[in-house]
Amino acid sequence: MPDITTDAAEESTSRRAADHIAGNPRILIIDDEAGIRDSLETMLTLEGFTVTLAIDGVSGMEQLSRNQFDLLLLDLALPGESGLDLLPRIVEMYPTLPVIMITAFGTMGNVVDAIRAGAENFVQKPWDNEKLLADIRTAIARHRAEEEVVQLKRTLKQRYNFENIVGKSEPMLKLFDLVSQVAPSRSTVLIQGESGTGKELIAKAIHANSPRRDHPFVPVNTGAVPSELLESTLFGHVKGAFTSAIAAKKGLFEVANSGTLFLDEIGTMTMDMQAKILRVLQDRRFMQLGGTQEIQVDVRIIAATNVNLQDAVRAGRFREDLFYRLNVITLELPPLRSRREDVPLLAGHFLRLYSNENGMEERTLSPEAMRILMDYEWPGNVRELENAMERGVVLSTGKIIQPELLPQQLTGNTYSATLLEQQPNASLFDLMEEIERRIITDRLERCHWNQTEAAEYFRIPLSTLNQKIKRLNVEIKKRNRE
Known part of the structure; x- marks a missing residue:
């Protein structure tokens, strides 16, 4: 049974962290000189920061325990425990808090000691206001980004049990909600998205949030396994089924029994293998290669592809009946550029x-x-x-x-650097034309030679793009619907 008290405490911490990130940056100044404190407070307040003051290590540590800060300005020479003595304790207790040391007695030894102890930077009195403000803004921006990631992961962990998935954009938040809805079901899921978008991570998240979470999650990249070995890999084989089958071997369907089998790049399967996969989806039964006994399994299938399966069906490269079996629930992973x-x-x-x-x-x-x-x-x-x-x-x-x-x-130096090497005697006009030709060709390839989509990307009329294609002799290939 979940620990409700712990969950409530974590949720309260999450809310406080989110409120803190959303507000004005907060800075704690620990310095025993009133003039220094007042000067820094005036400057930072005018710049939109919320400033808290402390005169020594004791009061400073009390403030740190009671409030959340984005940055600490710490004087080296404090009464009692010095700033340099205090720093290791602060770093240990608040490891993500950036600390800038301030002193009137800066030596190279002090700088080295402070940086080794975990200080973000070291500023000597009197300081340059603009440089100090720049250092502060850089440190706070980094700190807030780190806090946001921690907060996001905590929220995702509490709500969905997602691991290693980072995103706060609207498309990703919608995807997280869909994953949480489909995970508890037994339904087959088809994940579509470009290469590198994280389809396997989403598949793992579905498994981790399903009733099958305590059973195997078995991934296989069907496109990376030679077609002649894929059947044996998925269904297993009996001894003697083929020349090198010196012993019986379980297939991945059997290994994944009671769990989840993730079939990545399913669009690369041969039509013959597609028929065999379809039968398993329909009957939950299969036979090992060379076997005579049917094996029954309880496996949830999550498939993924970076090609348009509907186009593949129309082109006769993918079985329509298998497509509809897989397409019970479809999740679209947005590309990073969106x-x-x-x-x-x-x-x-x-x-x-x-x-x-x-x-x-x-x-x-x-x-x-x-x-x-x-x-x-x-x-x-x-x-x-x-x-x-x-x-x-x-x-x-x-x-x-x-x-x-x-x-x-x-x-952005790829085109120009390569061209200068390839055409050292070319004129600037010729080089610029070649760069433009390569950029247009590159975009058309990414759009699968859809000129309308490319024109929308370049924010120019289609007629203008067509004129450039003609003028630059861009070779247009047949549109690839995969």
Whole structure:
């Protein structure tokens, strides 16, 4: 039985955290000099911050225990316990709270000690107001993004038991509600979405929130298994069924009994395999390869595809009866470019993940690097973003990841750099025409050669796009309906 008291406490904490994130940034100043406190309070209040003051470590720790703050300005030389002595305790108790140390007696030793102890930055009196404000805003923005991810994950965990799924955009919130509705049922689910959108994570979330959660979740990428081995992989085989079958082997349907079988990239199956899958969906029975006895299973099927199965049915590449069996409940995963507000949350999540995995201090993105992420189209979706953040963490030597550590395709230099290498003697006009040709061709490919969709993306009339296609000799391929 759930612990109602614990759930209520966690919900109250979640509400307080959400209210805190939504309000003005709150800063705690711990400094024993009244003039310094008053000066900082005036400046920060005028900038829209909510400021709380403390004169020493004791009163400062009391404030930290009673309120939530976005940043701490901590004086090094405090009466009693110094700021440097206080810092490790603050970092241990409030690990996500950024701390900027302030002192009139800054030495390199103090700076090193403060940073090692967990300080965000070190400012020496008298300071430059603009630089201090910039440092404060950067630290608070990062802190709030981290708090938002923690809050979001807590909410999703309480409400849905979702793991490793991050998103606050409207399309994702609607998807979470749908997942919570369909999870308790026995119905087959079809998940559709571009490659890299996280179809397997959604399948796992459905399983984790279903009555089958204590039984196996068995994923198989049907497109990655050679067609001649797929039947044996799914249904198993008896000894001697084929040359290398030296022993009997269970198939994944049997392994997943009482649980969930996730058939990824189901659109790649041969028509013969589709017929066999259809029979299992209808009768919950199958025979092993080379076997004579039927095996009955209780398996929930979740299928996924990055192709349009209706188009595949019309083209004769996918069985219509299987499509309707799979299409009981369909979930559409939005591409990352249609939910850009999730990019900072996802980036922060992956930066923390790979910083921890590599034993590094947590990395963050510079404002310019974040701008590049927000402007990029993400053809590889969440998987591409994850790879970019892992690369940035591994290659970084400091806490802040700058644009030069991002993959080249994100920074917009791919076309120009390649062309300059390929055509070193070309004129600027020729280079610009080639770049335009490549951009249009690239977009048409992503739109499956749908010129109307490409024109809408470029925000130009279809007639204008057609003129450019003709002028630039862009080769139009037959529209790929998959």
